[in-house]
Structures are given as C-alpha cells and as structure tokens.
Amino acid sequence: MNTNNWNASSVMVYLGVARLKDFIRQIRNCKTLAEERAVISKESAAIRTFFKENSANADLRHVHVAKLLYIHMLGFQAHFGQVESVKLVASPRFTDKRLGYLAVMLLLDENQEVLTLVTNSLQNDLNHPNIYVIGLALSALGNIASPAMLRDLHDEVIRLLSWPNSYIRKKAALCAIQVVKKCPELAPSFIQPSKAFINERNHGALLTGLELITELCRIGLSGTDEDAADYLDDCRRNMIAPLLRHLKGLVTAGYSPDHDVSGITDPFLQCSVLKLLRVLGTSHPPTSELINDVLTQVATSTDSTKNVGNAILYETVLTILEIPADPTLRVVAINILGKFLANRDNNVRYVALQTLNKTVLVDRSANAIQRHRSTILDCLRDPDISIRKRALELSFALITPQNIRLMIRELLNFLETRDPDDPAQPSDSSFKPGMVTNICNAADKFAPNRRWHIDTIIRVMRIAGNYVREDAVSSFVRLVANTPELHGYTVSRLYSAMIQDDGIKQEGLVQAGLWMLGEFGDVLVRGDVGEVVGEDAIAPSEDHVLDVIENALATYAIDTSNTPTTTVKEYALTALAKLAVRFADSPSIVKRIRKMVTKNEASLDVEIQQRASEYMHVLELDDSIRHKVLDRIPVLEMKQDDRPVFGQPGDDDIENMPDRNGRNSQAAVSHTNAVESESLLDLDASGPNKAADARRKDARAVDLLEDIFGSGGDSQPKSAPPAKPGNPLDDILGDGSGHSDSKIAQANGSSGRESGGAPTLLEFLSTSSPPGTKDSIQSSQKVTSPTTGSNQTTPSIEAYNNNGLTISLQASKPAGQPEFVLLQATFNNSNFDEDITDVSLSVAVPKTQKIQIKPIENSTVAAMCAVRQQMRIHNPQQSPLRLRLRISYTQGGQQVQEIKDFSGFPNNFR
DSSP: OOHHHHHHHHHHHHHTOOOHHHHHHHHHTOOSHHHHHHHHHHHHHHHHHHHHHOTTOTTTHHHHHHHHHHHHHTTOOOGGGHHHHHHHHTOSSHHHHHHHHHHHHHHOOTTOGGGGGGHHHHHHHTTOSSHHHHHHHHHHHHHHOOHHHHHHHHHHHHHHTTOSSHHHHHHHHHHHHHHHHHOGGGGGGGHHHHGGGGGOOSHHHHHHHHHHHHHHHHHHHHTSOHHHHHHHHHHHHHTHHHHHHHHHHHHHOOOOTTTEETTEEOHHHHHHHHHHHHHHHTTOHHHHHHHHHHHHHHHHHSOTTSHHHHHHHHHHHHHHHHTTOOHHHHHHHHHHHHHHHTOSOHHHHHHHHHHHHHHHTTOTTOHHHHTTHHHHHHGGGOSOHHHHHHHHHHHHHTOOTTTHHHHHHHHHHHHTOEETTEEEEESOGGGHHHHHHHHHHHHHHHOSSHHHHHHHHHHHHHHHGGGOOHHHHHHHHHHHHTOGGGHHHHHHHHHHHHHSTTGGGOHHHHHHHHHHHHHHHHHHHHTOOOSOOGGGOOOOOHHHHHHHHHHHHHHTOTTSSSOSSOHHHHHHHHHHHHHHHHTTTOHHHHHHHHHHHHHGGGOSSHHHHHHHHHHHHHHTSOHHHHHHHTOOOOOOOOOOOOOOSTTOOOOBOGGGOOOTTOOOHHHHHHHHHHHHHHHHHOTTOSHHHHHHHHHHHHHTOOOHHHHHHOOOSOOSOSOOOOOOSSOGGGGTTSOSSSOHHHHHHHHTOOSSSOTTOOOOHHHHHHTOOOTTOTTTOOOOOOBOOTTTTEEEEOOOEEEEEETTEEEEEEEEEETTOTTEEEEEEEEEEOOSSOOBEEEEEEEEOOTTOEEEEOOOSOSOBOTTOEEEEEEEEEOTTOOOOOEEEEEEEEETTEEEEEEEEEOOSOTTOO
C-alpha cells in the first residue's frame, strides 16, 4: 500500500467515512426497499455535508464521487456532485481524472451549463503527454460535448487524427465521428485527415477510420454539403480498390490470433468495410459493378453456422439490396435471408424478417422472395410474439393475385388460432385489428371472383367481427349490392353465421347481416339462395328472421356493456322498417314489427328514439309511398377502388384525381393550392394555419346524399364571389392570373341544398340506397403514378421516418416537359395495430419554383397500409429541388408536428 492510499484510509477512519465497499455491502444487506432508501438518504446527506464543509480535502473527494456514481446507478438523485466531478477532472492524478471523466459523462449532458467548466480541462488534457489522459479527454469530448464546445476544440481533434500512436488515432476518429454528427458544418475540416485511414495497418484505427469515412460519405450522399459530395465522388474513384483489397484479405486470411473471433478474421472490420461499400455503391452503378464479385465471394464463403458469420452475411445482404446489384446477386441475398429464417436464434430470424419486409416493398412479386413463402408462414406459429408480428407483416406484403387464395387461407387459420393455455380465448388478440383490416384490403384488391370475395369477408366477420372497421362493412355492403346473382347466397350465409354460437356477438357480422336481412329477407324466406349446401342451406320463416333481429336488439341494448355504440340498433331498426314491406302479406308479422319499432320510441338514446319515431311515421304512410321509400336498393354503379394496399402504388391518372368528396379535380387542386399557400409562406405561423383548416373543413362539407350516392348533377355553386386580383400568394402556388379565390369558391360550392339543411331520415330513405356506405362509396378516378409515361424517374427516397410513419418521395419528369416535376408522396404506417390519423403534408419550395398539391387520398393511414399524395412542381430554371416539409398527424391521441428540410434528390435531377 502506497503512502497516498494509507493517508486517505487514515483520514477516512478518523472522519468516520465509509468506504465504497462498505457502502455497497450495506445496500446489499437491506431487506426492504424502504431500508435501502434510508441507507442511501443517510449516505447522500453525508456526501452533501462533505462537499459543503470539506471541499478542499482532495484525498477523499474521489471516494465520495465513487459512492455518488453508485447511487446514480441505483436510480437516485446525484446531481449535487456535478461540480465535484469537474474538480476531479482538473486533478493532476490519473486515477482522479479517470473517475472524474466517468462522473462527468454520467452526471452531465451537453445541455447543462456546468459542462462549460470542463472546456479548459479538456483543452489541457488533449495536449497532455500521457496518451491515456488524451484518450480520456477524447472519450468525454465525443460523448457529452455540446456543439459549441466541439466548434472550439475540433482543431485539436483534427491534429490528433494524425498522431503517431495508433491508440490516439483510434480515439480521435471515434471523437471525430461524434463531431461530424453533431456539427455537420464541420465535416469539410475532417475530409483531408480521414483519407490517410484507408491505408492504416492497425485494425482498431482502421475500423474507426472507416466509420469516420462512412459518416462523411453519408453527408455527401444527402447532398447537404458540396465539399462532402465531392469527397464522396473522390472516395468512389480512389478508395474502392483499397477497400476491396482489405475485404479480400480478411476473407481469405488464415488463422490470426490477434483478430480471430470464432474462426473468422476480424468480423467487425469486415462489417465496417461492407457498410462503407454500401454507401459508396448507393445509386452509383459503376461502383456497384466493381464490388459485385467481392460481395459474391463474401456471401458464398462465409460460415453461416456461427453468429459472427451471420453478422457478416447480414451486412453483405444489406449491401447487395441497397446498391444496384446484379439480379443474380440479389437472388443470392434473398436466399441467405431464407436460410436465416430456418435459424434457431430468434434474433437472426427477426432481422431476416425485418429485411425481407423492406425488400418486398420494392418488388412484392419477386420470385426469390415468394420461394420462401412457406417458411415465412411457418413463422406465424413461432412462440416469440415479435417473430409472429414481423412474419405477419411480411405475409401481407407477399400477397399477389396469383397466391391470394393460399395466403388468405393461411392468414385466416392464424386469425382463428386458439391459445393452447386457454382454449376459450383466441391467441394474439392484439394482432386482430391490423389483421382484419389488411385481409379485407387484400380481398378488395386481389379477389379472383366475387363469390370468393364474399366468402372471405364473411369468414373474417365470423372470426373477428368485433375488429372489422366500419368502412370494411360499407365496402362489403356495396360489393353485395352490386352482385345481384349472389344476393340469396350471401343473406343465407350471414343468417347462418348469426344464429351460430357467439355469432351475434360479432358486431361487424351483425351489422352486415342486419343490412342483408332488411334488403333480402324475403329472398331468404323463399329459399331462393342459389348454390348453398350443407348447414348453410337454411330457409327460415318470417318469425325466425325477426327472432334474430330481436336477439340483436337485446344483445346490443344501451344498458348493456357489449358495445359502446348504438350502430347495431340503428341497423336493426332500418332492417325492421324494410321487412315491414318485404313481409307485407303477413299481417301478424307486420304487427310484430310495429311493436318492436314502437318499443324503441322511448329509448334513452336520442338517435334511436328519433329513428324509431320516424320509421313508425313511414309505416303509417300510404302503401304506394311506403313501398317506394322502403323499396330494395338498385344495383349501384361499381367504380374502381383505388385504395392503396400495403404501400403498393396504383396506375392512376394524376390529372383526373378527385378530392375526397368526388368533386372536379381542378377545383380541388386550386382549393388545395390556395389553402396550403397560406401556411407555406410561414410554416411556423399558427394564425394562417387555423384559417386554412377552417376553410378546408368548409370545402369538405357536402350534401349527404351526393356524398354517398353521387347525384351526377353540377356541383358548381349558383354564385361565386368575384376573384381578388393581385393575390401575393400566386408567385408561389398560383398560375399568375390571380384567380385563386374564385377557385376556392368553386371548391366550396354546394350541390343544390342550402348550407344549413341536413337531410332528414325520410329523404335518406327515399334514395333506396344501403345505409352505412358513406365512407366507402365515393367517386374514385384513377390517378397516375409518377413513373407512368416519364423519361426520368428517381427511386423512392425516404424523407421522413418517425413514430412508425414513413414518408417517401418519388419524382419523375413528364415526357416532353422538362420544366415540370411530378412528385408522389407515399405515407406508410409500419405500426401493426395502431392507425395514424389527421395526416397532412405541407410543402414549400423556393420562389423560383411553383408547386401544386393535390389532396391526400385519406387523412387516416391504417395500420400496415399506405396512402399517397400527388404534387407537381413547375421549375422553369431547372434549379436543384429543395423542399421544406411540414408533417402533422395524430398518433395515440398525441398531436405531432415536425418540419423537415429535404434535398435528397440526385444532383442531376432538376
């Protein structure tokens, strides 16, 4: 024991100060949480007293700071030791400095003012003759330094990048990476020193140097810094050969005891080289051609039986999929991921499913991925819930018109799976909302025929009817209404499902069944149900049909807890009113119907009460009027549904896309331009945003009947206010004519109904149209994908990714119009069981450009689905595209609003 330690121990004994070991022993001997808190409170008070009364005693400062760090690790307050930690950093002894830097990195962060006290000590230690002191200073600087400190001390870091000792070069490179990340404007200062690392012989320094080069190249790839972009081009010219030489040497090297990890030479360095090659090869075919052979060698020669080998193979796969690699090489990468799916390690399977999920969005019909479909479906039975979740996402993404029957059958089997520990409860109930929505969307998109489509939706409703969204029920109603030959078949299937055990408890099934009974109950009673065999071939009496409706009314009564809504009762009352006409030949049945409706005139719910009263009034009308009001719905015109599924773009026409209310697209475009322009002039202003939101809501207020069924009449207003000349917003979004206000008036026009007149129930019934189809029966015109008819197209580039919402931009130029750029923004919701609502995107461009923004397809992005928004930029000077994006949405009840600057399009795309 040296003299210093002896003196410190003597002082501790004299002052009655507990050593760190003794303090830890006291904590471990505590039997209750309260006892532990008491010990910590007592020791914290002693430490505070020491700092206050004996702060000049440097011999014991490190002991108290060490105990304070242990208290901090246990989750208790330790902020009162920050200044003492700074004093330890300034100590000349290495042991004190080591503990002081550790305490500073744990107790401080870059936002605290106390950190400025460390600046001078860092400056001195970066010039210290002891390399380990320099290493401590570099570690602290990279971890907790604020941007201001980094700007002051980055010259010292640059100097140390060329230090003769490899240990210092390694530490300096690690610190430089953090400097570049926190202060991208300092990146050009590190370009020249980083070039020397490509020929580094020490593996540790080479590894950190390659990470620094990778970070600089990423900045160049983003296009935010011209010097970094030039550096990226220089790396592509001069660094590919040395990198390939390093990688080949590592792959073919024999046993190296200094770098061997489970029989593989330096897997960390191999992964770092592959990352840099991935950045250099992104969107650069010449570089990709040079590295294809080496990637093939790594993919085929790396041992996949060990975890380190899997790590290298994973980086290889990411590199192949990121660069424009040879198609054969991409197949090799997909096959490697397929092998990962058969691995026993859950982590390996998880990353394989995650990577395949990203890959399939690019090409869902790729045969290489489809070949592993059975293995992916097997993952649905994995005990690990995270594996099942990723496998489920991938299974939906793999659905194509060719495999729709097989995939939906497997997914329905998974949806129906019961928990082996509790057979009464279905397993994975948290998955059901997203699963039900995606199965319905897939059936809408890829159904081979309508009968299969109807059977699939009915089975979904039987299994998980409580998770079926209202728009899915509406879409199903529209489908059946437009398939006259299957009316009897469908009503029979639904009736059979409702009378089975627990069938009446599936709300979506009950809603669809009640609507079908109201429209086609007479067809069911007559037995005209088509080719229905087995237990579904049922021809009930009128009383049996009413028994089912009465059971639904009782099950979903207001005073029960089965459902928080009265939607089912509304459907039931409508069905009863219509059945009074269908069963008019049976007075006893009509009398029973009247009694059931009358009972609800005293309902506690105002909507039910009013509906029952008005239905009774309708039933008392003249027979001819009653039959006309409650007649069977006509066959509706079936329109193409362009709803996107799983982010798959459609073949739509950008110039004819209607707004969400089915109005003329030109009026909608003008309205959107004028509204968005107010907020784009000042993205941070709150006043204009509120005005724009109010006008947007007014523009979307339309006649209920026109919104549901489309009157086909002129939607222009009877009179429009005159245009205001000289609108200052036109230099950004307008056409230079100053007609923005008149176009807003067109978009806000009514359809013949006075603004304050809501349709009555009698008017609603007189349309003889199905209830509940407001959100699903809309005028849907085709919208062109930006890639259609274009000479030049960029790949889809990620512009925003947060909270599960990803916004990707794809740009293209129309043939023969180089001054125009078409943009498609795709909003992908990667959350499996949570919708994102109130989604809106505002875009601002430089004054030399003009932008037109079409309405977003749907302001709600369902779980694991996507929506799109089309834009057109007029760029007469063909200057570089720079966008400012304001993204706002609601997730989990929280409003999120962010502003992002985006300039990630290729430099040659203008």
